[in-house]
Amino acid sequence: MKQGNIKVALVGNPNAGKSTLFNALTGMRQKTGNFPGVTVEKKSGTFRIADANGHDDAHVTLVDLPGTYSIYPKSKDETVVMDILANPQHPDFPDVVVIVADASNLQRNLLLFTEINDLGIPTVLALNMLDVAESMNLTVNAVQLAMQLNVPVVRINARTGEGMKGLKEAVKQVVGRTEKPALRYFYEPKENEIGLINEVKEIHHLDNDYVALQYVCQHDNFSFLEQPVRAKLDALIEKYGFDENNFLANETIARYEKIKPIVSKAVKSEGATEQPYWTRKLDSILLHRVWGYVTFALVLLVVFQAIFAWASYPMDMIDAGTAAAIEWVKGALPAGVLNDLITDGIMAGIGGIIIFIPQIAILFALVAILEESGYMARVMVIMDKLMRRFGLNGRSVVPLISGVACAVPAIMTTRSISSRYERLLTIMVTPLMSCSARLPIFTILIALVVPETKVLGIFNMQGIALFGLYLLGLLGALGSAWFLSLFIPRREPSYFMLEMPSYKLPRWGHVGFTMYESVKSFVLEAGKVIMAISIILWVLASYGPGDSMNVAEQQVVASMTTAPQEEIDAAVASARLESSYAGQFGRFIEPAIRPLGYDWKIGIALLASFAAREVFVGTMATIYSISGDTEDVLTVKQRLIQEKNPETGGQMFTPAVCYSLLMFYVFAMMCMSTIAVVYRETHGWKWPMIQLAYLMVLAYGSAFLVYQVLS
Amino acid sequence: MNLNKERMSARTVSLLKKGEKGIIKSFTDRAMSLKLLEMGCLPGCEVRLDAIAPFGDPICINVGGNYSLSLRLNEAAVIELE
Ligand SMILES: Nc1nc2c(ncn2[C@@H]2O[C@H](COP(=O)(O)OP(=O)(O)OP(=O)(O)O)[C@@H](O)[C@H]2O)c(=O)[nH]1
Ligand SMILES: [Mg+2]
Numbered sequence: 104m105k106q107g108n109i110k111v112a113l114v115g116n117p118n119a120g121k122s123t124l125f126n127a128l129t130g131m132r133q134k135t136g137n138f139p140g141v142t143v144e145k146k147s148g149t150f151r152i153a154d155a156n157g158h159d160d161a162h163v164t165l166v167d168l169p170g171t172y173s174i175y176p177k178s179k180d181e182t183v184v185m186d187i188l189a190n191p192q193h194p195d196f197p198d199v200v201v202i203v204a205d206a207s208n209l210q211r212n213l214l215l216f217t218e219i220n221d222l223g224i225p226t227v228l229a230l231n232m233l234d235v236a237e238s239m240n241l242t243v244n245a246v247q248l249a250m251q252l253n254v255p256v257v258r259i260n261a262r263t264g265e266g267m268k269g270l271k272e273a274v275k276q277v278v279g280r281t282e283k284p285a286l287r288y289f290y291e292p293k294e295n296e297i298g299l300i301n302e303v304k305e306i307h308h309l310d311n312d313y314v315a316l317q318y319v320c321q322h323d324n325f326s327f328l329e330q331p332v333r334a335k336l337d338a339l340i341e342k343y344g345f346d347e348n349n350f351l352a353n354e355t356i357a358r359y360e361k362i363k364p365i366v367s368k369a370v371k372s373e374g375a376t377e378q379p380y381w382t383r384k385l386d387s388i389l390l391h392r393v394w395g396y397v398t399f400a401l402v403l404l405v406v407f408q409a410i411f412a413w414a415s416y417p418m419d420m421i422d423a424g425t426a427a428a429i430e431w432v433k434g435a436l437p438a439g440v441l442n443d444l445i446t447d448g449i450m451a452g453i454g455g456i457i458i459f460i461p462q463i464a465i466l467f468a469l470v471a472i473l474e475e476s477g478y479m480a481r482v483m484v485i486m487d488k489l490m491r492r493f494g495l496n497g498r499s500v501v502p503l504i505s506g507v508a509c510a511v512p513a514i515m516t517t518r519s520i521s522s523r524y525e526r527l528l529t530i531m532v533t534p535l536m537s538c539s540a541r542l543p544i545f546t547i548l549i550a551l552v553v554p555e556t557k558v559l560g561i562f563n564m565q566g567i568a569l570f571g572l573y574l575l576g577l578l579g580a581l582g583s584a585w586f587l588s589l590f591i592p593r594r595e596p597s598y599f600m601l602e603m604p605s606y607k608l609p610r611w612g613h614v615g616f617t618m619y620e621s622v623k624s625f626v627l628e629a630g631k632v633i634m635a636i637s638i639i640l641w642v643l644a645s646y647g648p649g650d651s652m653n654v655a656e657q658q659v660v661a662s663m664t665t666a667p668q669e670e671i672d673a674a675v676a677s678a679r680l681e682s683s684y685a686g687q688f689g690r691f692i693e694p695a696i697r698p699l700g701y702d703w704k705i706g707i708a709l710l711a712s713f714a715a716r717e718v719f720v721g722t723m724a725t726i727y728s729i730s731g732d733t734e735d736v737l738t739v740k741q742r743l744i745q746e747k748n749p750e751t752g753g754q755m756f757t758p759a760v761c762y763s764l765l766m767f768y769v770f771a772m773m774c775m776s777t778i779a780v781v782y783r784e785t786h787g788w789k790w791p792m793i794q795l796a797y798l799m800v801l802a803y804g805s806a807f808l809v810y811q812v813l814s
Numbered sequence: 815m816n817l818n819k820e821r822m823s824a825r826t827v828s829l830l831k832k833g834e835k836g837i838i839k840s841f842t843d844r845a846m847s848l849k850l851l852e853m854g855c856l857p858g859c860e861v862r863l864d865a866i867a868p869f870g871d872p873i874c875i876n877v878g879g880n881y882s883l884s885l886r887l888n889e890a891a892v893i894e895l896e
Contacts, residue, residue, distance in 0.1 A: 172852040208880045211854035348844050355851040376879040383864075386882070390865040390874060484884045488869045497872070599872055600849055600889055603882035 109152075109163045109278050110195065114184060114219060115203035116212050117141075117170030118604050120231040123261035124203055125167040128270075132616060133167055134512075136474035137604050138483070140498070140519030142169045143180040145187070145195065152271045161275060166195050169519075172211070174218045175321065175351065177598075178521035182324050188222060189317050190327045199277050200226045201270070203261070206243050207236040207605075210359070210366045213252075217289035217358050220254070221313035225283070227273045228256045229266075235605055238379045241372050248369040253287060262610065288313065289361050290354055299343040303336070320347055382477075382605040389478065395485045402478075404562075404570070406469050410542070411566030414461040421461075425454030440645070447728035448637040452721030455739045456629050459543045460622050466539055467621035468614050470508050475609035479504070480601060487599055493581045494588030496520055497599050499529040503580060506536035507573070508621070510777045514784055524593045528584045530784055531794055534772050535580035537573050539625065540716040544768050545572055547720055550740055552761045575769050579801065629717040636711050636718050640725050643685035644707075655682040677749070680704075680726070699767065699803070700760040700810040702748075709767075716773050759813035763806045771802035827875060828890035830863040836895035837861075843892040853883060855893065 113121040117139030129148030146167045154160040169180040176182040204212035249256040255273035259266030303315040436442045487497025506513035520526040553568045655678040689703030712719040727742040746755040781791040841847030865874040872886045
């Protein structure tokens with residue numbers, strides 16, 4: 104028997120539960136969700152199989168793959184599957200394929216099984232979703248199925264982890280077979296296909312008819328075939344007059360002919376089968392002509408209410424906590440530059456970030472619940488017609504909604520959009536959805552200008568303002584999609600065709616873990632950047648070229664001899680900052696941002712936030728603590744309120760400035776990671792650069808307009 | 815012209831009313847038919863119109879009592895019924 108390292112791949116229809124099974128076996132946390140097209144790239148993990156005595160028997164490398172209905176890919180994500188399975192030289196080429204089948208819809212799920220079987224790869228059939236099948240009055244006889252299909256069949260529940268032992272046993276048994284059983288093809292080639300098949304087999308040294316047919320039909324997708332080889336295959340197709348479309352339709356029908364009798368023997372239904380009761384009931388409301396939109400709007404409103412109103416209680420506690428901590432450290436450490444750097448710079452910066460933990464956690468949890476429950480698929484349906492108007496697809500809803508959490512994974516999910524055109528448009532506009540990194544900026548600025556009054560008794564005015572900003576981002580995304588669609592030629596037809604999963608109760612452990620993960624990465628990632636930027640900024644703000652800072656100080660002192668000491672101190676601090684490196688930098692770009700209502704201090708924060716948006720708030724904290732009076736401990740918000748405009752003497756952060764900043768951050772693309780992922784997904788610099796440019800124009804233009812109108 | 819007339823007369827999934835059933839006979843579009851076949855819409859299979867999205871498009875059909883499939887009206891129009 105083959106010992107040591109076994110390679111296993113998970114293949115199956117979309118939403119059959121492959122990633123859930125992957126997590127159950129490997130203990131990893133691969134993203135799952137209750138709609139087709141969650142996994143868009145291959146992911147590997149490992150697990151061990153123990154022998155009867157509990158000793159390690161085999162080490163398994165497991166690959167989770169995107170779901171497909173057949174081995175003929177229809178979208179970018181699905182090409183991965185055949186690229187591996189058709190190429191035995193591929194490092195991930197499996198010893199065994201575990202076909203994960205949704206038992207509640209066995210006939211269709213077996214289509215893919217018969218195809219993989221015909222490729223000659225050893226398989227194990229895992230029957231998943233048996234609980235759903237049961238609620239549809241279906242019973243599946245695994246033994247019967249195993250006999251007829253001639254493969255091991257195991258009953259599992261990927262969600263609860265039942266049947267893992269049996270599955271591992273089956274994998275071990277298949278790998279351990281000393282001789283391969285003769286392959287029984289489910290599809291026997293037609294007479295007119297045999298000549299072509301034999302010639303391809305000879306040229307490519309293949310021993311499998313069906314693999315040869317795949318070379319014929321799919322060579323353009325096979326990254327392991329060189330261009331001349333592909334051209335030669337095209338010539339062969341010509342020579343034999345092979346009609347691919349005809350073949351594919353006939354093949355699929357022929358397979359179902361074989362599958363039907365097998366399924367009718369193995370699956371027994373008691374009475375009429377129907378989708379589970381709750382799924383039908385919920386769909387009659389959630390997909391309703393009128394109630395469909397009403398409920399969707401309500402769901403969104405609850406989300407924003409949660410993010411703003413519910414999160415405010417823990418946020419206030421964190422706020423008070425950080426202020427107390429800063430105060431304590433300030434007293435405990437000897438006074439001086441280092442003390443200031445640690446307390447006013449780093450601690451204030453980090454405090455400015457951790458205060459947003461409750462909001463981020465709630466946001467990610469709510470998105471996870473939308474995805475896990477199956478509601479996401481319904482939103483795709485009710486939004487499809489609207490999306491189409493703007494050149495997008497109902498499926499674009501997934502990237503747009505998950506873009507509210509973070510644009511980077513959201514852009515990757517576009518791989519399941521089959522039309523390249525719609526995919527590109529979706530990629531181009533997803534960064535307009537306000538991601539969680541913008542939340543801190545929005546929250547702070549809204550708190551400065553929008554009163555905390557209640558509307559209609561329940562809705563918080565600030566929550567509604569936040570809702571408005573997200574809505575603005577969404578409108579920006581749709582508008583830009585429409586605008587871009589005027590310039591990008593549409594080449595292929597657009598499809599929707601989406602399977603509606605049955606509703607499932609979210610797994611609360613999973614939701615909790617998603618929250619934990621998002622908070623962790625938010626704090627660590629943002630924390631690192633803030634720490635670095637705070638320190639750099641502190642240095643740049645504390646030192647200036649040559650003697651400039653002292654000169655500035657002397658000038659102020661000389662001109663203010665009669666003023667009270669306090670005022671002189673403040674003026675000195677401000678003058679010193681202004682002549683520091685950071686200040687001179689801010690001064691340099693000030694002319695460009697003046698029309699938006701920003702001064703050089705905001706300019707510094709704006710520049711720093713190019714590294715990551717989260718930094719904006721922290722940078723403001725650092726800058727204003729340097730220039731302000733350093734005796735009191737103030738939160739970022741308090742500092743912003745106190746900041747005076749040196750020219751007018753009034754508040755710096757007037758409504759006009761705040762709204763202008765809000766506009767800027769709603770539209771601006773200030774995230775290196777997003778640029779990088781767009782570069783990767785579009786294979787070049789062209790699209791990310793176009794995106795960066797048009798978003799900058801949009802941001803600048805709208806901020807300009809808002810400031811000029813309001814001031 | 816001729817083709818159009820034929821299309822008009824044929825009963826397709828896009829013409830079903832809510833709750834109405836039909837049996838799939840054939841498809842009028844090659845590329846689309848392949849996708850539909852792979853998703854389990856086979857000739858001889860019973861379908862029922864379950865839901866219509868706001869603005870009348872897409873629709874959701876129940877396929878063979880097994881599962882629910884959502885498709886656009888132009889996609890449903892290629893499925894001819896008996
Ligand atoms: N009721 C029930 N739900 C399950 C079972 N297995 C998985 N699920 C749920 O089914 C949904 C889909 O699971 P995934 O693991 O994301 O499916 P997938 O096959 O990886 O899907 P794609 O990546 O889109 O191809 C999730 O909501 C799971 O919680 C099961 O045995 N019973
Ligand atoms: Mg998956």
